[in-house]
Structures are given as C-alpha cells and as structure tokens.
Amino acid sequence: MLTATQPQSVSNTRRRFDAQVVSNTSVCREHFCLTLGIDPDERGPFPATRPGQFIQLGCQPATLLRRPFSLAGRKDLAEGRVELQIVYRVVGVGTRWLAQLQAGDTTDLLGPLGNQFQLPEGKSLGLLVGGGVGLPPMFYLAEALKQAHWDAVAFVGALTEDLLAVTFGGSEPAESSGEPSLCIEEFSKLSIASAVTTDDGSVGLAGRITAGLERYFDTLSEEDRQRVVLFTCGPHPMLHAAAKLAQKHGVDCQVCLEQAMACGMGTCQSCIVQIAEPDNPQGTTEDGRPWRYRLTCTDGPVFNADQVIF
Amino acid sequence: MTKSVSQESPCLAVNLAGLKLANPMMTASGTCGYAYEYQDFVDLHQLGAFVTKSISRDPRPGNPATRIVETPSGMMNAIGLANVGLDVFLAEKLDQLKQMRQGGPALIVNVAGHSIDDYVAVAGRIAQEQEVDAVELNVSCPNVGDGLTFGTDPKLLKELIGYVRKAMRADCKLIVQLSPNVGDITLTAGAAIDGGANILSMINTYTALAIDIKTRKPRIANGTGGLSGPAIRPLAVYLVSRVYREVAQKAGVPIIGMGGIRTWSDAAEFLIAGATGLAVGTSLFADPATPVNIMAGLESYLAEQDMSSITELIGTLEMPVR
Numbered sequence: 001m002l003t004a005t006q007p008q009s010v011s012n013t014r015r016r017f018d019a020q021v022v023s024n025t026s027v028c029r030e031h032f033c034l035t036l037g038i039d040p041d042e043r044g045p046f047p048a049t050r051p052g053q054f055i056q057l058g059c060q061p062a063t064l065l066r067r068p069f070s071l072a073g074r075k076d077l078a079e080g081r082v083e084l085q086i087v088y089r090v091v092g093v094g095t096r097w098l099a100q101l102q103a104g105d106t107t108d109l110l111g112p113l114g115n116q117f118q119l120p121e122g123k124s125l126g127l128l129v130g131g132g133v134g135l136p137p138m139f140y141l142a143e144a145l146k147q148a149h150w151d152a153v154a155f156v157g158a159l160t161e162d163l164l165a166v167t168f169g170g171s172e173p174a175e176s177s178g179e180p181s182l183c184i185e186e187f188s189k190l191s192i193a194s195a196v197t198t199d200d201g202s203v204g205l206a207g208r209i210t211a212g213l214e215r216y217f218d219t220l221s222e223e224d225r226q227r228v229v230l231f232t233c234g235p236h237p238m239l240h241a242a243a244k245l246a247q248k249h250g251v252d253c254q255v256c257l258e259q260a261m262a263c264g265m266g267t268c269q270s271c272i273v274q275i276a277e278p279d280n281p282q283g284t285t286e287d288g289r290p291w292r293y294r295l296t297c298t299d300g301p302v303f304n305a306d307q308v309i310f
Numbered sequence: 311m312t313k314s315v316s317q318e319s320p321c322l323a324v325n326l327a328g329l330k331l332a333n334p335m336m337t338a339s340g341t342c343g344y345a346y347e348y349q350d351f352v353d354l355h356q357l358g359a360f361v362t363k364s365i366s367r368d369p370r371p372g373n374p375a376t377r378i379v380e381t382p383s384g385m386m387n388a389i390g391l392a393n394v395g396l397d398v399f400l401a402e403k404l405d406q407l408k409q410m411r412q413g414g415p416a417l418i419v420n421v422a423g424h425s426i427d428d429y430v431a432v433a434g435r436i437a438q439e440q441e442v443d444a445v446e447l448n449v450s451c452p453n454v455g456d457g458l459t460f461g462t463d464p465k466l467l468k469e470l471i472g473y474v475r476k477a478m479r480a481d482c483k484l485i486v487q488l489s490p491n492v493g494d495i496t497l498t499a500g501a502a503i504d505g506g507a508n509i510l511s512m513i514n515t516y517t518a519l520a521i522d523i524k525t526r527k528p529r530i531a532n533g534t535g536g537l538s539g540p541a542i543r544p545l546a547v548y549l550v551s552r553v554y555r556e557v558a559q560k561a562g563v564p565i566i567g568m569g570g571i572r573t574w575s576d577a578a579e580f581l582i583a584g585a586t587g588l589a590v591g592t593s594l595f596a597d598p599a600t601p602v603n604i605m606a607g608l609e610s611y612l613a614e615q616d617m618s619s620i621t622e623l624i625g626t627l628e629m630p631v632r
Binding site: 268270272 | 341342343347348350351369371372374375376377378379380383384385387389392539540592593594595596597598599
C-alpha cells in the first residue's frame with residue numbers, strides 16, 4: 001500500500017525488475033540460499049511483499065521459462081534498494097544454472113506474484129509446518145508473525161539431516177520427545193522454538209513431520225488450541241497429512257501450494273488445483289465434492305486447506 | 311531515384327487483407343488470457359492486434375494437471391482449451407476487450423469447436439460484435455463426428471470455412487490458423503483460401519511427446535502435448551515461406567507468422583519468409599513485454615536496411631534456384 005511518505009509517482013504494481021546476485025551460498029546438500037539485490041526502477045522500488053508471495057526468476061539462457069520461488073525473506077535498504085531471499089534445491093536445468101551464479105552476476109525477475117498467508121483476527125498462535133523446499137516461506141512468515149505479536153512454533157522436516165535447509169545452533173534438537181526447542185537459527189533469532197523430524201531419524205524425531213505435530217497437539221491446552229492457525233508448505237502428501245491433522249484438532253489451516261507453471265501471471269492456465277466449490281462447479285470428486293480448477297499463481301499459492309481437493 | 315533519408319522511424323504499419331494495424335505485433339492465442347491479464351507488465355495498447363484465447367460454445371474446464379512441461383528451447387502444453395465459454399465471454403470479457411481496442415490494437419477473437427455447428431455458432435455470434443475485427447479459427451481440434459482433425463483434412467477444412475465465412479459479418483475478417491501436423495501444408499493452406507479465409511495464421515503447435523523415464527508415462531497428463539517456443543522456429547519459418555511462395559502470395563492472402571518468436575531478428579526472419587503479421591506466444595510467459603521490445607529492434611533493423619516501411623521487407627527471401 002502507498003504511504004504518505006512515498007512520492008506519488010511510486011508504483012506498487014508488480015512488474016519486471018533487474019536483479020543482482022548479492023550472495024548465493026550452499027545451505028546443505030543440493031540446497032542454496034540466494035540473495036538478490038533490486039534497485040528501484042523509474043516507477044520506484046520493488047513493491048511491498050507478504051509471506052506466501054513468490055517471484056518468477058529468469059534462468060536464461062539455461063531455460064526458456066522462468067522458475068517460481070517463494071520468498072524466504074526481504075530486507076529494505078537505503079535509497080529504495082530491496083534484497084530478496086530465496087532458498088532453492090537443485091532439481092533441474094534451471095536450478096543448476098542458478099547454483100553457479102556468483103555475487104555480482106545479474107538476472108531479472110517478475111514480481112511480486114500470488115496471494116499471501118492470512119493472519120485471522122482472534123488467532124495468535126502460528127504453527128509453521130515446512131517440509132523440504134516448503135521451508136523458505138516459513139522463514140518469511142515467522143518474521144511477519146513476530147511483527148504481529150503472534151506466538152509461533154516451527155515444525156521442520158526432511159528426509160535426512162543433510163537435506164534440511166536450516167542453520168542449526170543454540171539448543172540440540174530433541175530426539176525422542178519431539179519437544180520444540182531453540183535449535184534452528186532462522187526461527188530461534190525470533191524466539192521461535194522448532195521441532196525437527198527426519199524420515200531416517202538422522203536428526204530430531206524419527207518419522208514424518210506430522211509425528212512431531214501430533215505430539216504437540218497432545219500437549220496443547222484447549223485455550224491455546226483456540227488460538228492456533230496451522231501454516232504449511234511442502235510436498236503434497238505432507239500438506240494433505242497436515243491438513244487432516246488440523247481438521248482432526250479443529251484448527252484453521254492454510255496451505256501454500258507448489259505447481260509447475262509457465263507464466264505465474266494467470267494466463268498460461270497450467271498451474272491448476274482443484275478447489276472445493278459448491279456454486280458453479282466444473283466437476284465432482286468420487287466422494288461427491290464439487291470442485292472447480294483454480295490457478296496456483298493468481299488464486300493462490302495460499303489456500304484454506306479445507307477447500308483444497310488433495 | 312534515391313530513397314529519402316529521413317530521421318523518422320521506419321513505418322511499422324501493415325495491412326492484413328484490409329485490416330489496418332499500427333504494427334505487425336500480436337499476441338498468440340492462448341498465451342495472453344482474455345484481455346488485461348498482462349497489463350501490469352506491458353502496455354497492451356502498443357500491440358498491433360490482441361488475440362484472445364480460444365473460445366468454445368460451452369465452458370471447458372480443460373485437462374487435468376500436469377498441463378505443461380519445458381523441453382529444450384521449447385515447451386509442451388495440453389491445456390485442453392480451458393475457457394469460460396461463449397456466453398460468459400460475451401457477458402464478462404468482451405467489454406474489457408472493446409475498451410482495449412479503443413486504445414489501439416485490433417481485436418481478434420480465437421474460436422475453437424468440435425463440430426461445424428460449434429464453429430458456426432460461436433464465430434457467427436462473435437462476429438456480430440462490430441468491435442471484433444477478425445475471428446481466428448483454431449482448427450486443430452478433432453471433429454466429434456468422425457474424429458478427423460479439421461485442420462489436417464483439406465476437404466473438411468474447406469467445408470468448415472465455407473460455412474463459417476457465410477455465418478460471419480462480411481467486414482469481419484476470417485483468419486484460419488494452420489496446423490503443422492500435416493504432410494503437405496500447402497494443401498490445407500489452399501483449402502482454407504478456397505473456403506474463404508481472408509488471412510492465414512501459421513503455425514499452431516507441433517504434436518509432441520515427453521516421457522518420464524522413471525514411471526514410463528507421458529510427462530503431460532493428456533499424453534501428448536503441443537510443442538511451441540524457439541525449438542519450432544526454423545520449422546515455422548520454413549512453412550511460412552512455402553505457403554507464401556506456393557499458395558498465399560498469388561491468392562493475395564496475407565500470413566500471420568508465429569512459432570518461437572522471441573527477438574526482433576526472429577521476427578525479421580518471418581517477415582522475410584512472407585509473413586505480414588507476427589504473433590508472439592510462448593515468450594510472453596517469460597516476458598509479456600516481448601512484442602513491444604521486438605518493435606524497437608525491428609525499427610532499428612529496417613533503418614539499417616534503408617527501408618522506410620516494414621512492408622518493403624515482407625517476402626523478400628532469396629531462395630537458391632534449383
């Protein structure tokens with residue numbers, strides 16, 4: 001939103017920006033943290049952003065199409081310069097190209113794109129559930145929750161320790177209890193405790209991310225449960241499991257979806273997701289739920305979990 | 311006589327069978343939504359023409375995911391003609407398009423169907439709108455009757471176009487978008503012209519297959535998809551040059567060239583091959599400003615070539631004599 005202190009010519013319209021690589025560092029096996037510096041264009045600085053939003057990053061000449069990445073963080077510097085942070089895993093041609101970028105290299109991006117996580121009134125305890133490359137938007141959301149004076153607990157999971165794109169520090173992650181502790185710097189710097197799970201038990205609780213979440217729900221007072229919103233991003237089966245758990249415990253759940261997309265702007269119609277819609281449906285599921293295709297890029301990427309047909 | 315060396319930019323205006331455009335740049339159907347989806351990223355009013363996505367008689371949800379996959383220098387899609395259908399298009403989308411047209415670009419509505427009746431009903435109705443300058447037929451759909459694809463069968467294509475042309479307002483141009491998935495494209499091009507097409511647009515996507523070697527299944531849920539992007543550009547340029555030289559030029563039917571256009575030099579190739587209009591598709595996904603950026607490049611190139619108008623470049627290809 002425009003504020004009175006900004007000149008009138010400043011445009012908050014999403015658009016294309018040139019970006020310079022500030023840093024591109026390895027976080028863990030196959031994962032990198034990329035910080036991009038963006039100077040204002042003739043219409044002003046890079047627009048305001050919120051957790052859940054993403055950018056379409058140019059990987060030319062390696063790829064024809066851009067690659068979408070959720071924002072993991074943002075810093076506003078002097079003279080309208082903005083630094084955006086993304087965390088990515090090397091999975092294909094585009095991300096392989098990104099991994100060789102060095103400080104000073106340039107690319108461009110479209111953004112900011114997509115909708116955002118909502119902080120509903122009356123709620124004040126956020127459970128941040130991030131699996132694999134679903135973690136980065138949780139870092140950004142954690143900052144927003146703190147600014148909004150919410151309490152928060154992070155649930156962090158991956159297949160193995162070396163695929164966890166986080167910085168361990170402070171406390172040791174609890175192994176058998178799954179008890180959240182100040183063991184991950186991205187969250188502990190905001191006084192947010194984290195419960196760590198790995199499928200192979202190489203760090204934290206052995207099992208799926210929902211195992212730690214389930215234990216946490218068991219310790220939660222009724223009063224606290226009323227304050228909870230579960231925010232999640234990660235692989236589809238994990239989102240589905242987290243959504244089911246939220247439903248079982250009667251708490252709101254917002255999921256941030258990932259889907260292959262060409263444009264990110266609502267035109268190519270490729271990033272479809274089935275969303276429950278009783279009015280004007282395009283189809284019905286086997287169990288009788290009417291649905292309509294919505295676009296991850298412009299209707300999402302954040303949806304209320306109870307509306308998503310998993 | 312020497313050409314006047316003027317400081318003015320070369321003229322980009324083109325005439326497509328009487329349809330006068332400020333410049334040859336258009337959006338390719340299906341890559342630019344219904345109207346203003348890209349307005350944050352580019353001033354659409356600078357285009358010569360805006361082409362909508364395909365409109366069908368009934369709303370279509372489209373195919374299940376996965377709908378796209380990127381391939382070397384290209385992408386494959388099987389969106390399944392997802393669109394709001396004729397009624398909602400007329401009620402909710404057309405006003406925006408009319409508004410856009412007032413700002414400059416000609417308005418072209420793309421129409422898809424699965425029977426001659428479908429095409430006649432939709433094209434006929436849309437052509438009733440005075441602001442619609444042209445209807446473009448997507449004929450790369452199978453006919454529900456006999457399963458033949460309209461765009462690959464010259465006889466069926468000619469019949470279809472005859473009916474559609476008669477159903478349309480006389481001064482609304484009929485563009486037929488040719489499919490490259492044929493043995494001899496000059497036959498379908500000729501059939502389209504015989505049927506009454508005013509303009510040809512070419513080419514639609516190439517039918518293609520990408521396989522996930524782990525699952526041994528297609529990477530696109532539909533199975534096959536249409537290949538677009540720079541990967542098909544030399545193929546498209548070749549087909550444009552063939553149709554221009556063998557069929558379209560002598561019939562006086564202009565061609566809208568498309569297929570992997572990303573830069574001004576790509577655009578210049580199509581013009582030299584014989585295209586009068588130029589549509590940008592896949593590259594819009596990476597940068598919606600592509601057609602506008604191309605215009606600046608074309609102006610410089612024409613000036614370098616000492617041409618005062620883009621029309622001087624069209625069809626100037628010198629093929630070796632065999």
